[in-house]
Amino acid sequence: MDASTAAKLESMGISDVAAARQAWEAAQAEQVKQHSKKVKEIQREYKDCPERVLHVSGTAFGFVAPGVQPLPDGVPVNFALKQMAAAALDEGVKPGGVGNMRSESVYREYFDDLVADRATWLHFFEYKDNFQHAENTCGILGTLATIYRQRGWLADCERVLDMESEVLVRYERVSVGAEAAQVSCCQNLAYKYHIIRYNLCLQLERYSESIELYRKLALFEAERDYSFEESNFLFLITAILKKKATAKVLQRLTDEEVMRIIMEPMKRGRFSFQTDRVQLRVCTVCHAQEPSLGTFPSCACKVVYYCGKDCQKKDWAGHKGQCAARKSKG
């Protein structure tokens, strides 16, 4: 209970814990009711708005809804970019969704705005009421960093991770003492962030950082009693060093031992630095690169790609001779 609630209860003459709890819960319920009432009002008012911002969002500065201008003071001017990226990420993780990778250009646009309007955004994430937006942002940046890492764009990956780390610090700060669900979501995003950075450091051969990150990640798993199967890092202590995988043993491992653990999966070729599936397509004719993964259509033969119908038509006279799809049809 915050100080103002406590003061209010005292002014109402409520001093025992159960009654205070009850009053606090009633106040919370009322707040939720008012919140959804306000959201419904805004949705009614803007139901014909053509903008692709999917939902009304509460911020520490007031409600932000599609087409509502001006934005409340303190909300970054391009807040809509965050909303779009969050909606795309949401859609990507649903089964049968379009997939995270296809929204790369939406994530990149949001990331560029975070860089351009950095001070406003970071200030925005410092408010408790904006935790949801900080959470979305960590998810979005983690996804973008992963795409870049797998594609081998390591400097870009690191730039995105550096920004995520700034947001994460603020998200962690506003999650202290928050509800359990928020705390665990925050910790999981931090865990994922460190995994991406760990993989990046391996790829860049920055091994002293890798050692530090390995310790952090394994400790995270040890503190949460991850089983052998669910663990990504801790189990390697047993598998490679034949030692018991506990937080205590972990703390006593020398850097040389940790290094052995780190290098082993690479020796066995089990660590994939890059994957072809995240490479952007290039138009066979005009050599334009697609903005997001899988947005350029391919010919039925899946050998050549085009930015659009025009280039495909232009190329057909030259391509039809070697087009496998055409040949197989006879």
Ligand SMILES: [Zn+2]
């Ligand atoms: Zn083209």
Ligand SMILES: [Zn+2]
């Ligand atoms: Zn073809």
